Amino acid sequence: MGIFEFEAPVRSQTDLRKLQKSLNYKTLANKTFTFSPEDRQLILDLRALDRKTGVGYAEGNYKLGEMFSTCVNSLIEESKIDKATINLVSSHGQSICGHPHWEFGDISVIAQRTGITAVGDFRPADVAAGGNGTPCTCTYDSIMLRPDAGEKWRVAINIGGTSSVTFCPPWPAVGAEDAHVPIGLDPGLGVFFIDLATRKINPELEYDAGGAMARAGTINQDLLAELLEYKYYK
Numbered sequence: 001m002g003i004f005e006f007e008a009p010v011r012s013q014t015d016l017r018k019l020q021k022s023l024n025y026k027t028l029a030n031k032t033f034t035f036s037p038e039d040r041q042l043i044l045d046l047r048a049l050d051r052k053t054g055v056g057y058a059e060g061n062y063k064l065g066e067m068f069s070t071c072v073n074s075l076i077e078e079s080k081i082d083k084a085t086i087n088l089v090s091s092h093g094q095s096i097c098g099h100p101h102w103e104f105g106d107i108s109v110i111a112q113r114t115g116i117t118a119v120g121d122f123r124p125a126d127v128a129a130g131g132n133g134t135p136c137t138c139t140y141d142s143i144m145l146r147p148d149a150g151e152k153w154r155v156a157i158n159i160g161g162t163s164s165v166t167f168c169p170p171w172p173a174v175g176a177e178d179a180h181v182p183i184g185l186d187p188g189l190g191v192f193f194i195d196l197a198t199r200k201i202n203p204e205l206e207y208d209a210g211g212a213m214a215r216a217g218t219i220n221q222d223l224l225a226e227l228l229e230y231k232y233y234k
Helices: 016-022 037-047 054-079 107-114 122-128 135-144 191-201 209-215 221-228
Strands: 002-006 025-030 094-097 102-104 154-159 162-168 183-189
Touching: 002 054, 025 054, 037 054, 037 094, 054 094, 054 102, 054 107, 122 135, 135 154, 135 162, 135 183, 183 191, 191 209
Parallel strands: none
Antiparallel strands: 002 025, 094 102, 154 162, 162 183
16 A cells, blocks of 8 residues: 655646656555455455355445555554645455456445545446456556557566556557557466465465475476466467
8 A cells, every 4th residue: 555646747638658758756655554364364255255145245345445444544644644635545446356347345435434535446447448457557557668669569467466467569650540559458367366375285374475385396287288278378
């Protein structure tokens, strides 16, 4: 979680290159908040879709909103930043399932508990517009990482809970039509599932620190060959 200060960008609806050159910000505060064992189990249970009625999911949605709000207020207090100077707080939520995306952490709870204007629902809005549900990463990549005209395509990979990738074509030459636009997709699993596998092997570990467990293993060539033929990977 972080608090950032942005300079007012050059606004242009026709040329994102102007935004790329003028998007300046600095990090005022940054902190990683660890889930308690109870909170972690709540999220795992919700992701298992094991609730018998909708009440359990509604409660989980509000509880995660409370959890996020507590973290926001804590970071503001610790950093001694005047809350009145913060224009908005945003959250893309906690994924309960993907494709279609279902995010928990009620945005109205965050707004009420922090007293700050809150914005959210990024993922469902992106899916509704034909995206893959990872708008924040893909938008940043497509604005900041597109190579100059004449250069090769650039691929940006974000290995989150589920990995996402943005394919960034070079900007068109000045005056030329933009024949290619950046596209994004979720190519496969991420650290969430690696953490689950780690705990399955050794319940005392929360994650595979430094990849030590993975490095100690050997490659199953038959399984690798099968995975390489998977249609979505190809």
